Amino acid sequence: MKRLSLLLSSAFLLCLCACSKVEYTEIERPAYLRVFNELNFRISLANKDEQIPFLTMLIDPVVDKDGLVTGAAIIGDYLNQRDTYAPPYPSHVGESTTKSNPEYPGKESVLVGPVLNGFDLSSWAQVPSGEHRIMFCIRPTNDVPFLQLEPKLRKIVMIDTTLTLNERDVYTLHVFQKNFITKENTVLLREENFHKLPMSDSMVYVNFYNYSAEGFWEADKSLKQGLGDNDNGMLRYGMRDDMNVWMSLTKPFTYNTLPGYHFNYLANIKREYSGKVAHYYSFPLFADTMSNKISTDFMTLFSILAPGISPDQMPYGNYDTESAGTYAFLGCYGNGQFTGNLDLRGVLKMPGLNINIHSGTYNPRTFATIIQSRLSTAGLT
Amino acid sequence: MVALISTIFAACKHDNLEVPDASKTFRLAGDFIRNNYDLTMFAAAIDYAGMREELNSAGPYTVFAPNNTAFAQLGITRASDFAGMDKDSLRNMLHYHMLGRRLIKTDVPANNLDSRYASLYEGREPFFTYVAYGSAGPAFPVGDLYINGAFAVKSDVALQNGMLHVIDKVMKYTPGTVQDWLNKRSEYSVFVAALKKFGYWDQLAFEGTCTVYAPDNAALEKGGITAEWVQNVNVNEYLGARLFGIYIIPGRRFFATDFVAAGRLYANGGFAGFIPNDTYKFALKGEKDTYRQLPSTVTITFTRPATPEQPWDQAVRDITGNIAGRIDNLTDNGLVHHLPNFPVLPNEAEKN
Numbered sequence: 082m083k084r085l086s087l088l089l090s091s092a093f094l095l096c097l098c099a100c101s102k103v104e105y106t107e108i109e110r111p112a113y114l115r116v117f118n119e120l121n122f123r124i125s126l127a128n129k130d131e132q133i134p135f136l137t138m139l140i141d142p143v144v145d146k147d148g149l150v151t152g153a154a155i156i157g158d159y160l161n162q163r164d165t166y167a168p169p170y171p172s173h174v175g176e177s178t179t180k181s182n183p184e185y186p187g188k189e190s191v192l193v194g195p196v197l198n199g200f201d202l203s204s205w206a207q208v209p210s211g212e213h214r215i216m217f218c219i220r221p222t223n224d225v226p227f228l229q230l231e232p233k234l235r236k237i238v239m240i241d242t243t244l245t246l247n248e249r250d251v252y253t254l255h256v257f258q259k260n261f262i263t264k265e266n267t268v269l270l271r272e273e274n275f276h277k278l279p280m281s282d283s284m285v286y287v288n289f290y291n292y293s294a295e296g297f298w299e300a301d302k303s304l305k306q307g308l309g310d311n312d313n314g315m316l317r318y319g320m321r322d323d324m325n326v327w328m329s330l331t332k333p334f335t336y337n338t339l340p341g342y343h344f345n346y347l348a349n350i351k352r353e354y355s356g357k358v359a360h361y362y363s364f365p366l367f368a369d370t371m372s373n374k375i376s377t378d379f380m381t382l383f384s385i386l387a388p389g390i391s392p393d394q395m396p397y398g399n400y401d402t403e404s405a406g407t408y409a410f411l412g413c414y415g416n417g418q419f420t421g422n423l424d425l426r427g428v429l430k431m432p433g434l435n436i437n438i439h440s441g442t443y444n445p446r447t448f449a450t451i452i453q454s455r456l457s458t459a460g461l462t
Numbered sequence: 463m464v465a466l467i468s469t470i471f472a473a474c475k476h477d478n479l480e481v482p483d484a485s486k487t488f489r490l491a492g493d494f495i496r497n498n499y500d501l502t503m504f505a506a507a508i509d510y511a512g513m514r515e516e517l518n519s520a521g522p523y524t525v526f527a528p529n530n531t532a533f534a535q536l537g538i539t540r541a542s543d544f545a546g547m548d549k550d551s552l553r554n555m556l557h558y559h560m561l562g563r564r565l566i567k568t569d570v571p572a573n574n575l576d577s578r579y580a581s582l583y584e585g586r587e588p589f590f591t592y593v594a595y596g597s598a599g600p601a602f603p604v605g606d607l608y609i610n611g612a613f614a615v616k617s618d619v620a621l622q623n624g625m626l627h628v629i630d631k632v633m634k635y636t637p638g639t640v641q642d643w644l645n646k647r648s649e650y651s652v653f654v655a656a657l658k659k660f661g662y663w664d665q666l667a668f669e670g671t672c673t674v675y676a677p678d679n680a681a682l683e684k685g686g687i688t689a690e691w692v693q694n695v696n697v698n699e700y701l702g703a704r705l706f707g708i709y710i711i712p713g714r715r716f717f718a719t720d721f722v723a724a725g726r727l728y729a730n731g732g733f734a735g736f737i738p739n740d741t742y743k744f745a746l747k748g749e750k751d752t753y754r755q756l757p758s759t760v761t762i763t764f765t766r767p768a769t770p771e772q773p774w775d776q777a778v779r780d781i782t783g784n785i786a787g788r789i790d791n792l793t794d795n796g797l798v799h800h801l802p803n804f805p806v807l808p809n810e811a812e813k814n
Contacts, residue, residue: 126724223594231569
């Protein structure tokens with residue numbers, strides 16, 4: 082009897098619990114949006130009248146009659162310059178101690194995208210599809226939320242435009258400098274298609290965009306002081322508008338290229354502003370025929386040269402910085418923080434195109450990636 | 463026993479604890495300044511200009527109060543030194559040191575050079591720079607506030623009717639152009655004559671901004687440039703850009719403390735480039751010991767560029783403007799720093 086009453090009362094309790102209503106946040110007919118602040122210039126004495134590129138993104142802002150923003154449907158605050166490498170998952174969430182956000186949604190606690198056709202969209206925020214007014218305001222680099230800033234500081238609107246987002250499409254939005262001389266800034270909305278392509282998990286894919294500011298590579302070197310740092314290698318001086326990319330795969334920290342992957346012509350990149358997705362180039366993950374097909378380790382080197390220059394007859398010596406934009410160099414390996422005894426001329430170090438990680442019974446096991454390389458004024462991802 | 467008990471009870475007696483009224487403990491701006499030993503000259507200026515009542519009114523105000531050291535840089539060491547001054551222009555100067563709002567240091571956008579706030583002098587806006595943290599990152603706070611080349615030696619003093627910051631330099635703002643400023647001062651007459659002769663004078667009346675390093679007559683005379691020399695010189699024999707163009711940095715506005723702030727912010731507090739229309743270079747820097755609160759200085763360097771034989775730039779001469787009262791003179795279209803010496807000799811600018 083005692084047991085029965087206990088059972089009954091717990092059943093009653095359970096019933097009560099079942100009545101609690103959980104309100105799930107839901108966005109009907111969402112589009113998936115990821116936003117980057119690519120204004121990767123630095124302020125110095127030479128350009129001190131420019132504003133620090135620290136932004137607040139406002140989607141569907143509420144503006145009063147004085148032009149003052151008093152609210153917005155979606156706010157992406159503390160939008161700092163992007164990190165050089167932006168992985169598909171919000172990697173900086175757990176390790177950050179500041180409010181500054183290298184991308185939107187990034188650290189923001191908002192609804193993010195699902196796994197779509199095998200692609201984890203947890204770095205893409207869900208936003209209602211349809212037409213939106215979108216504003217980017219310059220904000221001071223402090224911890225005060227945008228709407229609590231004094232009115233004077235809420236009025237510096239950099240970009241005010243309208244975008245249309247389609248339901249369940251994946252977008253990246255880029256804010257960048259369009260003209261290095263006039264300092265004109267702009268936004269570019271790119272509708273991604275990687276989730277619609279028949280990609281294989283045994284191939285590595287890479288594509289290239291050159292969103293550099295107009296007039297950057299032509300500009301005098303003295304004007305590029307403070308732009309990027311030495312880690313950006315030759316790319317910090319910019320590259321020409323029409324460049325060829327040659328790819329080599331090597332054993333880590335050696336000049337021994339894998340058979341068949343020595344200065345292979347890969348792509349041509351032209352500087353352009355368009356929302357068009359660049360062509361994805363691919364090569365097999367296990368390009369190293371000696372590997373055990375479970376894990377493989379290689380460096381990917383991209384020599385970027387002006388048309389007419391062959392990588393076999395590279396005219397530039399070590400530490401040469403006077404190439405007038407005809408030469409740039411990317412090295413991709415490990416987590417991008419590599420040091421080695423290999424003398425890579427003016428290289429920009431980026432994470433590898435293969436991911437080696439403990440998986441199941443294999444340690445390590447190699448996974449392929451899809452890399453979008455964005456080359457702009459000073460830096461790359 | 464009774465006495466003992468009564469003593470114990472007596473010991474238990476407490477007076478009512480009076481919590482001070484927060485608004486009563488802060489003084490009004492005028493009273494605070496008058497009662498501060500380091501602000502006696504500022505207080506004397508306020509009294510002479512008849513502004514005490516204004517400073518004791520409701521406000522809110524933010525006062526940038528130059529300390530006595532700042533006035534001493536201008537040769538003002540006694541209250542009576544204000545006696546001969548024009549009251550209206552003194553009032554304007556004092557209003558330029560006041561904002562019609564409460565501004566604490568952290569209100570100024572962090573790490574931004576030249577934020578502007580309207581002063582009470584017809585809304586004219588001084589330049590504010592707040593260095594919250596330097597190139598080492600936010601974990602290493604700095605917290606320096608600079609206004610028009612002055613350094614806030616003490617900031618965020620709460621007043622009943624506002625906020626007070628003590629600065630180590632009187633902000634020297636003169637309405638008008640750089641031309642007007644130089645014309646009014648006879649000690650720059652040779653410099654002015656030379657600029658006119660070499661065709662650099664007109665640009666000092668243009669809108670926009672520039673920074674002028676102005677050597678006075680005594681400085682130029684050390685290099686053999688006198689009024690007579692300017693009168694007789696054949697302009698075609700000299701590279702005007704190098705000889706006099708070096709003194710004018712067009713399109714730039716550099717207070718002495720801008721170099722200091724940029725040094726903190728970007729670990730690069732210098733500015734260099736080619737002298738416009740010349741093959742030689744100039745380099746600028748400014749220094750200030752903010753810890754010991756020493757006056758700031760500005761330096762201009764005349765530099766010979768690298769040649770194949772000597773593959774590095776070589777400084778020919780550098781001149782430091784170290785008279786604190788005579789640098790950071792702001793006008794509506796530029797900034798003038800006084801130079802006590804000359805960077806370029808005439809024979810270094812001769813055409814071959």
